[in-house]
Amino acid sequence: MIPFFAYNWQVRDEWFDRLQPVSHEELIRDRTGGVGSILETIFHIVHVEYSWIQAAAGVTVADPDYNEYNQLQLIRQLSDGYRPFIQRFLENRSAEHDLRLVTVPWSTETLYEGEILRHVIAHEIHHMGQLSVWAKELDIKPVSANLINRGLFVQ
Amino acid sequence: MIPFFAYNWQVRDEWFDRLQPVSHEELIRDRTGGVGSILETIFHIVHVEYSWIQAAAGVTVADPDYNEYNQLQLIRQLSDGYRPFIQRFLENRSAEHDLRLVTVPWSTETLYEGEILRHVIAHEIHHMGQLSVWAKELDIKPVSANLINRGLFVQ
Numbered sequence: 001m002i003p004f005f006a007y008n009w010q011v012r013d014e015w016f017d018r019l020q021p022v023s024h025e026e027l028i029r030d031r032t033g034g035v036g037s038i039l040e041t042i043f044h045i046v047h048v049e050y051s052w053i054q055a056a057a058g059v060t061v062a063d064p065d066y067n068e069y070n071q072l073q074l075i076r077q078l079s080d081g082y083r084p085f086i087q088r089f090l091e092n093r094s095a096e097h098d099l100r101l102v103t104v105p106w107s108t109e110t111l112y113e114g115e116i117l118r119h120v121i122a123h124e125i126h127h128m129g130q131l132s133v134w135a136k137e138l139d140i141k142p143v144s145a146n147l148i149n150r151g152l153f154v155q
Numbered sequence: 156m157i158p159f160f161a162y163n164w165q166v167r168d169e170w171f172d173r174l175q176p177v178s179h180e181e182l183i184r185d186r187t188g189g190v191g192s193i194l195e196t197i198f199h200i201v202h203v204e205y206s207w208i209q210a211a212a213g214v215t216v217a218d219p220d221y222n223e224y225n226q227l228q229l230i231r232q233l234s235d236g237y238r239p240f241i242q243r244f245l246e247n248r249s250a251e252h253d254l255r256l257v258t259v260p261w262s263t264e265t266l267y268e269g270e271i272l273r274h275v276i277a278h279e280i281h282h283m284g285q286l287s288v289w290a291k292e293l294d295i296k297p298v299s300a301n302l303i304n305r306g307l308f309v310q
Contacts, residue, residue, distance in 0.1 A: 003273055033288035033297065095250065099308070112308045118158055119302040122280050126300040129284020133188035142188065145281040147274040153254070153267045 002090050003152040004121045008049075009083065010150055011128055014143040015042065016076045018135070026138060027072060034130040040066060041131060043075050045124045050082040052120045055104035056113055057089050157245050158307040159276045163204075164238065165305055166283055169298040170197065171231045173290070181293060182227060189285040195221060196286060198230050200279050205237040207275045210259035211268055212244050 019027065019038065027039040034041045043066050054061060069075050098114025125145070132142035174182065174193065182194040189196045198221050209216060224230050253269025280300070287297035 003269070004277075007273070007277065031288075033291040109304075111303060114158070115303055115308050118162070118307075122159075122162065122300060122302045125277050125280040126284040126287070129281040129286075130288050131284075132281070133186075133285050133288045136188040145277060147277045148266060148270055149264075152273075153270050 001093075001117050001121070005086065005090060006152050007147050007150060008121065008124045008128075011143055011145065012042075012045070012079065012124070015128070015131060016072065016079075018140060018143055019072055022138065022140065024071070028070065031130075031134050033133075034127060038131060038134055039070055039072065039075065041127050042072075043069055043078075045127050046075060046079045046082065048123055049120050050086065052104070052116050053086045053089050055106075056102050056116050057085075060105055156248075156272050156276070160241065160245060161307050162302050162305060163276065163279045163283075166298055166300065167197075167200070167234065167279070170283070170286060171227065171234075173295060173298055174227055177293065177295065179226070183225065186285075186289050188288075189282060193286060193289055194225055194227065194230065196282050197227075198224055198233075200282050201230060201234045201237065203278055204275050205241065207259070207271050208241045208244050210261075211257050211271050212240075215260055 022038075028037045030036055031038065031041075035044045043064075047064055051063065064078060069078055093113075098112060098117075100113040101110050102113050102116060103110055104116075128143070128145065132145065135142045177193075183192045185191055186193065186196075190199045198219075202219055206218065219233060224233055248268070253267060253272075255268040256265045257268050257271060258265055259271075283298070283300065287300065290297040
């Protein structure tokens with residue numbers, strides 16, 4: 001599972017760099033699809049990943065408020081701040097944990113840990129696909145979605 | 156790895172259903188981002204998945220020609236036809252195969268099997284994210300990218 005998270009984080013960080021020169025006005029402009037603007041979509045990715053991993057770890061904390069993070073740099077800081085917790089969670093698990101049952105605060109259902117992790121992975125890749133369309137509309141070269149040649153496996 | 160492929164196939168089949176009533180003209184219209192049109196993007200997903208899995212299995216066959224498959228129904232048949240081979244390949248492997256070295260006909264590099272499989276998974280999810288934006292532009296409800304509650308894990 002770790003290579004997928006490492007992939008998502010590499011792609012996410014490249015998007016932070018790529019969007020750096022884009023005006024704030026364009027970043028908050030409402031777009032077709034996704035959860036609204038480019039900025040809100042990235043905030044959504046960052047926050048959803050952390051919420052699920054926290055829930056899987058049995059930790060309950062308040063959700064961040066988008067209005068307090070509606071700047072690219074602030075979302076990047078949020079993303080950087082969340083990472084060590086997620087990294088530790090992933091390093092301390094093994095494939096057998098996939099079938100561990102988890103309940104999350106926002107649902108009455110019982111879920112498998114493996115299902116949650118795969119959901120989080122797919123969730124980010126899906127939204128990054130949307131971002132790539134919006135970037136093209138802005139004449140920005142999208143970040144490559146290629147997973148190969150990112151050094152995710154031991155060479 | 157199987158739950159991710161099963162997820163992609165469920166989402167893909169739902170897109171085939173969802174796009175059924177859309178005119179051929181809209182399906183082949185050139186779009187921003189992706190590999191061109193909706194139809195060509197789905198053909199690309201189907202064909203890229205099969206090519207990589209075949210290469211990982213050490214099989215060499217000719218690539219399909221898009222011009223012979225530029226109808227939604229034909230691409231669906233292609234997708235259905237490819238599936239048993241991929242399914243068998245996935246069922247006959249285990250996590251240890253992730254570190255098996257593979258060479259593919261279109262590259263001089265040596266890749267890990269685990270890298271190839273993850274690339275194929277991410278590749279489809281990424282393009283489905285693009286499809287969801289284009290669907291919204293066409294006023295079509297996008298297929299849900301949710302991975303949870305799809306019965307991918309034993310209940």
